[in-house]
Amino acid sequence: MSEAVSTASTRPATRARTRVGRGALVDGTLNVFSHGFLVLWALMTALPLLWAALSAFKSDDEILSDPWGLPSELRWSNFSRAWTHGHIGLYFLNTGIVLLGSLTLTMLLGATAAYALARYEFRGNRLIYFAFVGGMMFPVVLAFVPLFFVVRNAGLLDSLPGLMLVYTAYSLPFTVFFLTAFFRTLPTAVSEAALIDGCGPFRLFFRVMLPMAKPGLISVGIFNFLGHWNQYLLPVVLLKNDDKYVLAQGLAALAVSEGYRGDYSRLFAGLTLAMLPVLVVYAVFQRQVQAGLTAGQMK
Amino acid sequence: MRHGKYPLLLAFLLPPLAIYGYFVVSPYAQTFLVAATDWQGLSPDYNFVGLDNFKRLWHDEYVWNALLHNVWLLLLLPVLTIALSLFLATMLNVGGRGGRGTVRGVRGSGIYKVVYFAPQMLSVSIIGVLWTQIYDPRGGLLNGLLRAVGLDGLAQVWLGDPNFAFWALLAVMVWSNVGFYVVLFGAAMQAVPRDIYEAAALDGAGRTRTLLRITVPLLWDTIQVAWVYLAIIAMDGFAIVQIMTRGGPDFSTDVVGERLYDTSFGESKFGYGSAIGVVMFFLTLSITVLALRVTRRERIELS
Known part of the structure; x- marks a missing residue:
């Protein structure tokens, strides 16, 4: 951390150090947070498509009664x-x-x-x-x-x-x-x-x-x-x-x-x-x- | 070279111009003529009625109702889509921060982009049919999810309830457009020199500030283009409405394009339908010009 500050910054070292230091701490939680959003949107995009493909193998009964279930057999x-x-x-x-x-x-x-x-x-x-x-x-x-x-x-x-x-x-x-x-x-x-x-x-x-x-x-x-x-x-x-x-x-x-x-x-x-x-x-x-x-x- | 110019010009320009003129220019132009008639389509007879169709239109509450929905789309679709895309694109392209004050893309950003962009491949009919099934009250994915987590009370007849149908459609339109703009904004972000972000990070700017103060101004040209395209989609919106709800229930998802189609091909009132088309033409034109005007700013040159 201090290495990055001293090589990359021409600003007063103390100020940059505290800011970057705090930023990194916040970033740790933010990374989880942002990854969460990215995964959420990926699921929202991919799930409907996968769901359609899976439902194609189900019987009408399974489709209506259990939308989140897997097909009991592959009905080609x-x-x-x-x-x-x-x-x-x-x-x-x-x-x-x-x-x-x-x-x-x-x-x-x-x-x-x-x-x-x-x-x-x-x-x-x-x-x-x-x-x-x-x-x-x-x-x-x-x-x-x-x-x-x-x-x-x-x-x-x-x-x-x-x-x-x-x-x-x-x-x-x-x-x-x-x-x-x-x-x-x-x-x-x-x-x-x-x-x-x-x-x-x-x-x-x-x-x-x-x-x-x-x-x-x-x-x-x-x-x-x-x-x-x-x-x-x-x-x-x-x-x-x-x-x-x-x-x-x-x-x-x-x-x-x-x-x-x-x-x-x-x-x-x-x-x-x-x-x-x-x-x-x-x-x-x-x-x-x-x-x-x-x-x-x-x- | 000079004598060889005209044979080539004729051979290269006449066929495309002929097809374009016949199938594109002339129908657009004829819309204006038909709009001034009371043509019913079945017989070739019609009378010129001048501006009568437009007077009737002015008092047609169904047209106003449909237009109101287009206005809502116009306000909400660009804002929601652009905000969400910018947010996701930022996360993907500058979201990952190394411990060394550097800025880089988040791990696996390539895969995210591939997935996000996928809906852009699908035709509007696939999207419409798919989401109609997702919203299905009995076997739909959405109600299934709500029941699975014990929120049975929130399960709705999404497309059959006038209170929800419009919002359900808006969600589909946002869903299908976001991925495209994530990639578009992502490409524009790649063109921004890394040092700008690194300098901002060193100066202690948080993500939100970086997004609002650096990314948005630098990407303004791209955002403007996105705005215009989404505005045009919002003024149209016909295809998805036609597939999912046909404007119902109780006209709660009606849009001007659907009015035009129903009036013309449903009720055979081709004159009146064309008048709706003419109004839509000028609305789209003025909204495009307005969107370009309002969003115009000083261009920031990247060295």
């Missing part, structure tokens, strides 16, 4: 019932199809638009940029009514390709915003060298600039993957036929119907199945995910 059949009769499997498939199209389209259109805006000067550049970025400001619920009719008039209601296009459109603001900033930071020397070597502008983009922008593309790709996977509001308005439901929407619908049927075990199994993929992705890529999601908010 709950999962298969959720997958088939609860249509969770179909919802997974629909979500996968939509994501395949919407992510590809979002990344392609977002990257090309951002590149054009970041690296070329032309009249209306700023205007287009702000038109895109302004879209980030407003809750999507405001556009609901006209969007429903716009999509219906295009004959895309209740269709997965329609949903892909809508997801893409609503992801462009953030994607363009993020990637424009990213393309601006890339060095110009490389592209100039490529142009002098006779590389055309399109080739330059696909062969030189896109590979260079990989870290940015990964961040925004993770962001969009989660956004599209978890999207709930747009499908609720645009998909009415339950054959076409995506996962988030299907789960909410399942919760409503199971509430009437009292089949809680199937609901918990469905809930667990729906949570699993994102939590696995998160466990594997947690560093990139945290960086990707928080980076967007900081600009």
Whole structure:
């Protein structure tokens, strides 16, 4: 203790010593106190998720009579019932199809638009940029009514390709915003060298600039993957036929119907199945995910 | 290079602009037009009624009731979420103090961050369904806990009781957002030079003082961003309400977004629903501007 004071402090030693000394005593109890809070919040976050996973193995009776108890046996059949009769499997498939199209389209259109805006000067550049970025400001619920009719008039209601296009459109603001900033930071020397070597502008983009922008593309790709996977509001308005439901929407619908049927075990199994993929992705890529999601908010 | 510019610009900008204009810009713009009609949706016939929808809105007690809940959310959600996140982030990043007057993160802070952030991964429907089950009066986790510790009297029909439903929803919104801001604030705290905290510790500043006098001012930019985002979430709040309570019981958790949705798609009053949307649009816009204004301060440059 005294060692720390004498090396670290240029202040009158006695004053610092008493203060630090007292601080350390208080800190001992405070550490227990603060650790207590940290553990408490960790429990509050993790327990509900674990509870859902455990309840997925219980019988309806166990769920209702003993919410804190463990399942008496591992009832895997709950999962298969959720997958088939609860249509969770179909919802997974629909979500996968939509994501395949919407992510590809979002990344392609977002990257090309951002590149054009970041690296070329032309009249209306700023205007287009702000038109895109302004879209980030407003809750999507405001556009609901006209969007429903716009999509219906295009004959895309209740269709997965329609949903892909809508997801893409609503992801462009953030994607363009993020990637424009990213393309601006890339060095110009490389592209100039490529142009002098006779590389055309399109080739330059696909062969030189896109590979260079990989870290940015990964961040925004993770962001969009989660956004599209978890999207709930747009499908609720645009998909009415339950054959076409995506996962988030299907789960909410399942919760409503199971509430009437009292089949809680199937609901918990469905809930667990729906949570699993994102939590696995998160466990594997947690560093990139945290960086990707928080980076967007900081600009 | 010059002659090659326009083909690329056209190829790169036209497709995204077309999709964006068709599915995003035009619906937002049409909201304003539809709001001035009495359109009922089923037939293409409608009349322009000017500002009638807005006059009706002014006297619509259900809209006022819903708006009041948004205002409560607007006051409580950012304050609670930011305070809790700052507290936890401080504990994680500068909470551990060595005996040598040094400042460091608490042991195991990485694991805490991973756990705290997890709800951010989940869709609003998973969170809504999960918490509906937690609040379930019979088999729910919450009442189960209360009964287990002998507080049977406190067990409630959380989402079915107008006195509790709103607070239950607020708790879920705080729960699902805190982890994100712990990580966001944590990243910002990492950028603050360690010596500032060490100097404060040597000068005898306690944790609370360090938090209020050093961390908050240095993180002000980040807090401001958090405030704006949470304000937007509070003005919206539609998805979680739609999944958990649909505005009930007895309209005690109704929010403006839910009004818009019910009026439009439930009652097919698309004109009136859009008018609600227009009001919400301007409210969100002014709240964002206001939040940016009110929280504006001198930026502190870190060398």
